[in-house]
Structure formats: structure tokens, C-alpha cells
Amino acid sequence: MRSRSPNLTPAQLAGLLERLPDIVWRYRVQPTPGFDYVSPSVFALTGYTPEDHYADPDLGRRIAHPDDAPLIEATLAAPDANATVMIRWRHRSGATFATEQRITAVRDATGAVVALEGVGRPVMDGERRYQMQAGDLVIDLATHRVLVDGRVVELTPAEHRILAQLAATDGPVSAEALAARLWGAEHPGGTRVVQVHVSNLRRKLEPDPRFPRRLVTHRGVGYALARGAD
Numbered sequence: 601m602r603s604r605s606p607n608l609t610p611a612q613l614a615g616l617l618e619r620l621p622d623i624v625w626r627y628r629v630q631p632t633p634g635f636d637y638v639s640p641s642v643f644a645l646t647g648y649t650p651e652d653h654y655a656d657p658d659l660g661r662r663i664a665h666p667d668d669a670p671l672i673e674a675t676l677a678a679p680d681a682n683a684t685v686m687i688r689w690r691h692r693s694g695a696t697f698a699t700e701q702r703i704t705a706v707r708d709a710t711g712a713v714v715a716l717e718g719v720g721r722p723v724m725d726g727e728r729r730y731q732m733q734a735g736d737l738v739i740d741l742a743t744h745r746v747l748v749d750g751r752v753v754e755l756t757p758a759e760h761r762i763l764a765q766l767a768a769t770d771g772p773v774s775a776e777a778l779a780a781r782l783w784g785a786e787h788p789g790g791t792r793v794v795q796v797h798v799s800n801l802r803r804k805l806e807p808d809p810r811f812p813r814r815l816v817t818h819r820g821v822g823y824a825l826a827r828g829a830d
Contacts, residue, residue: 621757623699623720625653626706629676630714633657640782641757644764645699645722647692649781663690679705679716686723693732693768698723732767734825737805737814739763746805748814753804758782758797766815766825774822798823 665688775791
């Protein structure tokens, strides 16, 4: 029986990577260091977008826990000897979390390392998870879930990133800023996509979505998470 082609279109591949909670990345070592690719899931875990990483080749080093900086340098110098490493990072909000990084070296015809490719998986520390809280919402950044007054609610990756952005921001965020921050300024649909996701979030999070008290709208300004919802 003839097997199906395993080839994916760029759009299908992007959609698959967007649904993964793990961070998938490719770091170019030569000729000029920098990130060739970072999956969208990086934002939920670190508070920094793929675009932040593309603009700053040293961002990964800067947000690493200071005690783990030598391990990063050792991995860059000898990736084959550090194919699996556990590294701690500092979220934009200041919290610390860890990932297990599985790394593959990409070499040119001469055997020189030209890039590193990796998958970073959030690491649980016993019963502790990496979480953010706003009012009675607890957002679990490692599992794409939210606890609403103790009830577990499953989120899509897009919903998860919107909540994480709002939880990390004091005050309302405009739909335009959310769209640009999470998907890039050229994302098709823009603010309309944000509005659809917010509507879906309210159906999941609010007792009555017509009168939201957790994910609220500030008219003419944007959306915010209520910090003292009861």
C-alpha cells in the first residue's frame, strides 16, 4: 500500500509548531550568530516573543539564570557533549523556571558547526509549576491550562498566549498591541482574530460571557484581566 507523503506545507508546519507547548528553535552559529527560528510557544514561557529573539541574538544568554550561563557557553562550544541539558531561565516578569533542552548540531561539509537546533521542554519541580495569577485565575504556562476558581480549563495556544500577555501586563492592552505582540504586525486578521479569541476565552472563563468580570474591556483602550475578581 502506498504511504502518504510526509511533506508539510509551510502553513501546516507553522500550525503544528504553534500548537506545541515545547519551544522549538534554531540558532545560527556561522557566519553571524542569531536565531533563525523560535516557535511562538516561547512567549508563554519567557514573556519574550520570537521577534524579540530575532532582534537580539544574545537574548537567550541574557535571560538565562546567571549560574547556568557557563553551561550555555559549554553547550555552544561542544554541543555533542551537551546534547541534553537542563537550564534555568528568568521570565520577563522576574520569575525563574527550567527547561530540558535537547540539542542537535548542524554541520557543513567540512564538519564545522554552523547551527544548533533544539527543543526546550518545561520542567516541573515536584508539585510546583510555573504559574501566573490574576484574581481567581491561575495560568499554568507549562501545560496551557488555566485554573478558574479551582476548576481546570483547557486553552488553545492562542488563548493561552493572550492570557499570559494580559497577566504579565499592568493595565489594559489594545487589540492591535496584542495582535502585533503575539503574531506580528502583518498577521492576517489582526484585531479581528484577537476579538474572536477573547470571545472564546470569555465563554470558557466567565459565568456569564455577556457580563465579563475576569477578562474585561476598557472601552477605547483594550482588554485587561481583573486582579481582584471574586
